[in-house]
Amino acid sequence: MLSVIVPVYNEEKNIDKFVDTTVPILEKLGNYEIIFCLDPSNDDTEKKIKKRIELDKSIKLIKLSRRFGQSNSILAGIENCLGDYSVIIDVDLQDPPELIYQMYHKAKEGYDCVYAERTKKVGENFLRLLIINIYYFIINKLSEVPIPKNVGEYRLISRRMIEYIKIHGSYNFYLRGVTSLIGFKSAKIKFIRKSREVGVSKYLIGSFKDATNGVLNFTSLAKSLTLLLVFINTFVSLSFFLFNKISYFNLYICLSFSIILILIYFIISYLIQINDVAHKKPSYIIDEKINF
Secondary structure, X not given: OEEEEEEEOOOOOOHXXXXXXXXXXXXXXXXXXXXXXXXXXXXXXXXXXXXHHHHOOOEEEEEEOOOOOHHHHHHHHHHHOOOOEXXXXXXXXXXXXXXXXXXXXXXXXXXXXXXXXXXXXXOOOHHHHHHHHHHHHHHHHHEOOOOOOOEEEEEEEEHHHHHHHHHHOOOOOOHHHHHHHHOOOEEEEEEEEOOOOOOOOOOHHHHHHHHHHHHHHHEOHHXXXXXXXXXXXXXXXXXXXXXXXXXXXXXXXXXXXXXXXXXXHHHHHHHHHHHHHHOOOOOOOEEEEEOO
16 A cells, blocks of 8 residues: 655645545555644645545545644554555645655655655745755755755655654654654656646745754754854864954854854754654644544
8 A cells, every 4th residue: 555645735736636636646555544634724724635535535634633744644644544655745736646656666766755755846946945055055054964965855765664763753752853863765756846726835934843843853063053152163263363363253253152142042952842842742732543
């Protein structure tokens, strides 16, 4: 069986088109299940999904008790899917479902993870692309495991990897980091990501949170910033002492203050995560499961 996990939030306009596009592809591959993981929405997303369930018993719904965010919705799907393989995909069709066929057959060659790498993102603005490139530069310079660039959540994972994710998923789940951390044999399929046809992304803030989780949980950024601060402090202090120029001191104050603020941000973030784990804060809570 192939499980397709679809996190959704306020996506009423995309449900029918996604199902109509994806089901014919899945039918070629044999048994399947489509699991919509719903952050409670204030539109008719839930109603649309339930109507499709009435027509197709291979479609399932996990409704969370409140909004837990995209990553935790994905985790809920992974921990409740039945497939030998699982595909994580967005509902807006920017990630083409047609790739699922290629991913599945690639995995059959002996790969535990097949991810989709974007060679181009149609309609993406320059500033966002710049921020993304800086993010991947930082995380791959400091991470203990390489995290593929230009790769989102869209990927196929094996049952073996699913079982390890259940063990190591934990709080502040970050799919891109966890799959890289687990390892196993991986492959990639390249594609051009289309622009959204309907609506705008509902997970922009969540994407920033996930990126922060990735930096916190999969890099040594805090330690590196501390070392950088020590280096700058030493260098600028010596320069100020040797040349006795006030401009160096002003530069030193500005740089040090900026880095201290960044460091404080990450320290506070770490402390919040430690507090969440200590209090066993759940990654998600399921309010309703349909068709399981």
